[in-house]
Amino acid sequence: MALIECVPNYSEGRDKAIIEKIESHFKDKEGIKLLDTAPDEDHNRTVITVVGEPEPLVEAVIASAKTAHEEIDMTKHQGEHPRMGATDVIPLTPVKDISMEECVELSKDIAKRLGEDLDIPVFMYEESATRKDRKNLAKVRKGEYEGVKKRINEEGEEPDYGPAKMHETAGATAVGARKPLVAYNVNLSTSDVDIAKKIAKNIRQRSGGLKNVKALGIYLDDRQVAQVTMNLVDVNQTPIYRVQELIKIEAARYGVYITDCEIVGLTPVEALIDVARYYLQLDGFDSEQVLENRLID
Amino acid sequence: MALIECVPNYSEGRDKAIIEKIESHFKDKEGIKLLDTAPDEDHNRTVITVVGEPEPLVEAVIASAKTAHEEIDMTKHQGEHPRMGATDVIPLTPVKDISMEECVELSKDIAKRLGEDLDIPVFMYEESATRKDRKNLAKVRKGEYEGVKKRINEEGEEPDYGPAKMHETAGATAVGARKPLVAYNVNLSTSDVDIAKKIAKNIRQRSGGLKNVKALGIYLDDRQVAQVTMNLVDVNQTPIYRVQELIKIEAARYGVYITDCEIVGLTPVEALIDVARYYLQLDGFDSEQVLENRLID
Numbered sequence: 001m002a003l004i005e006c007v008p009n010y011s012e013g014r015d016k017a018i019i020e021k022i023e024s025h026f027k028d029k030e031g032i033k034l035l036d037t038a039p040d041e042d043h044n045r046t047v048i049t050v051v052g053e054p055e056p057l058v059e060a061v062i063a064s065a066k067t068a069h070e071e072i073d074m075t076k077h078q079g080e081h082p083r084m085g086a087t088d089v090i091p092l093t094p095v096k097d098i099s100m101e102e103c104v105e106l107s108k109d110i111a112k113r114l115g116e117d118l119d120i121p122v123f124m125y126e127e128s129a130t131r132k133d134r135k136n137l138a139k140v141r142k143g144e145y146e147g148v149k150k151r152i153n154e155e156g157e158e159p160d161y162g163p164a165k166m167h168e169t170a171g172a173t174a175v176g177a178r179k180p181l182v183a184y185n186v187n188l189s190t191s192d193v194d195i196a197k198k199i200a201k202n203i204r205q206r207s208g209g210l211k212n213v214k215a216l217g218i219y220l221d222d223r224q225v226a227q228v229t230m231n232l233v234d235v236n237q238t239p240i241y242r243v244q245e246l247i248k249i250e251a252a253r254y255g256v257y258i259t260d261c262e263i264v265g266l267t268p269v270e271a272l273i274d275v276a277r278y279y280l281q282l283d284g285f286d287s288e289q290v291l292e293n294r295l296i297d
Numbered sequence: 298m299a300l301i302e303c304v305p306n307y308s309e310g311r312d313k314a315i316i317e318k319i320e321s322h323f324k325d326k327e328g329i330k331l332l333d334t335a336p337d338e339d340h341n342r343t344v345i346t347v348v349g350e351p352e353p354l355v356e357a358v359i360a361s362a363k364t365a366h367e368e369i370d371m372t373k374h375q376g377e378h379p380r381m382g383a384t385d386v387i388p389l390t391p392v393k394d395i396s397m398e399e400c401v402e403l404s405k406d407i408a409k410r411l412g413e414d415l416d417i418p419v420f421m422y423e424e425s426a427t428r429k430d431r432k433n434l435a436k437v438r439k440g441e442y443e444g445v446k447k448r449i450n451e452e453g454e455e456p457d458y459g460p461a462k463m464h465e466t467a468g469a470t471a472v473g474a475r476k477p478l479v480a481y482n483v484n485l486s487t488s489d490v491d492i493a494k495k496i497a498k499n500i501r502q503r504s505g506g507l508k509n510v511k512a513l514g515i516y517l518d519d520r521q522v523a524q525v526t527m528n529l530v531d532v533n534q535t536p537i538y539r540v541q542e543l544i545k546i547e548a549a550r551y552g553v554y555i556t557d558c559e560i561v562g563l564t565p566v567e568a569l570i571d572v573a574r575y576y577l578q579l580d581g582f583d584s585e586q587v588l589e590n591r592l593i594d
Contacts (some may be wrong), residue, residue, distance in 0.1 A: 035591050074379040126438050162381075259400060261579050262579065263577075263582060265586065267587060268584055268588050269588065273569055275572065279557070280558050280572060281555055289562065289564055290566050290567065291392065291563045292392075292593060293566070293589060296589060
């Protein structure tokens with residue numbers, strides 16, 4: 001049975017009644033499973049994590065976007081997180097028995113319906129992007145609701161689906177298939193944020209490090225330690241152990257070591273299997289040897 | 298939903314028709330999933346791996362034991378693996394949402410019905426053992442079919458369920474709940490089996506090493522290397538990484554290192570999560586952060 005993960009983001013993180021209405025489309029529905037609802041008051045944004053079969057999942061996402069469209073007014077929205085629409089972004093990730101290509105097709109189905117049925121301009125991003133400069137969500141959303149609204153009718157700025165005109169209250173939505181992302185943080189035995197920044201620079205793709213690694217050096221006020229905070233955007237190609245070992249190597253030159261790490265949110269089991277394959281030297285280990293992997297239909 | 302794993306062993310590894318009849322009780326049944334059927338001609342024994350909900354799993358196991366009882370004649374059985382019954386051993390392991398105590402109760406239900414309905418003497422072992430000297434299956438089965446047949450009516454040798462008399466053709470059965478077992482092999486950068494034997498001795502529980510580790514040093518003819526072959530009988534209490542690191546330490550004194558390792562058959566995902574927790578320093582990692590763990594009902 002094909003399974004995909006969807007992590008839609010909605011521009012409402014304060015009004016519980018609205019959040020519950022949006023969430024209700026994923027609750028107790030045949031063929032889908034709501035894993036998490038995470039509202040954030042500062043961001044004024046709610047992130048839902050849901051896994052399910054393609055068809056019911058697509059229907060639930062469309063229904064939730066309709067509710068967000070009815071309940072959220074982007075002309076009045078304020079929050080710390082960048083945003084351009086009531087349903088701001090809908091990422092789809094293949095989990096089991098489904099290809100990236102099929103997820104791209106599903107993302108197009110969603111985009112088409114949001115455009116036609118709800119009059120929302122939709123931009124395709126990541127694996128679903130129709131142009132190279134739209135792969136990166138940050139670029140698509142640049143200027144946020146206000147900025148996109150201004151330029152959307154200009155040549156080359158048209159959305160992939162829906163009208164070339166911002167929906168006044170619902171804004172615009174980004175839809176795209178993407179690989180599973182692991183949010184990974186490494187804490188260092190120092191409070192010197194400059195060291196974390198240097199390590200981040202040396203290990204990330206952008207500045208000559210590992211492919212598929214986005215990294216920043218930051219300072220954690222509460223713990224008074226420096227942290228390398230990362231998004232690992234393709235753990236199949238660039239597994240966590242390789243990042244971990246490279247950070248150790250880069251940290252050593254400053255006499256710094258790793259004190260502890262964290263994975264934020266969910267990770268696919270395959271990411272941890274790769275860690276075990278490396279450290280236990282299990283080159284021939286097959287994911288089907290994991291009992292739990294055999295229990296998911 | 299409660300899930301248990303059952304790995305029943307039957308004393309027939311050659312006659313395909315009989316093996317298929319036994320296997321059929323686990324195929325396409327509501328609430329259970331047949332993961333593997335492994336017949337072995339030399340051992341003349343078939344090992345079935347099945348996972349499912351307690352009630353349908355118990356019914357399938359009983360039905361398969363009835364077939365084994367009808368089709369296998371222990372007076373004519375020959376094979377390399379120790380055995381005492383047509384259905385030789387029925388181990389139950391908790392997988393999800395069920396306690397060891399509940400698995401012990403289920404093992405008693407199975408034992409009672411094998412005794413009453415099929416006239417088979419049944420010995421409870423591992424966590425289900427009623428006496429300390431019956432915890433170890435090897436001790437219970439000592440002397441195999443022929444030996445057990447001789448002593449079963451002696452005082453203190455009576456089975457836990459069923460008649461104190463060997464069933465002529467079906468023999469006796471051992472039933473017990475046990476923790477998940479990981480079969481783990483470590484290959485060394487040497488062909489000197491004595492080094493593997495010394496390492497095995499130093500790391501195993503019996504001779505002063507790690508608790509829950511059974512180990513032997515053997516020589517692999519085909520690869521011409523020495524191997525430490527192990528059963529890790531409680532990977533929650535004694536995780537694989539601790540075994541791996543201790544073997545490295547013991548191997549170092551001989552100038553020997555680990556070339557590669559293997560997990561034979563299935564492993565619970567928790568065993569690999571513990572490996573990632575250690576090497577990635579993820580002390581706070583929760584198993585519920587593994588996406589696939591959230592998909593098993």
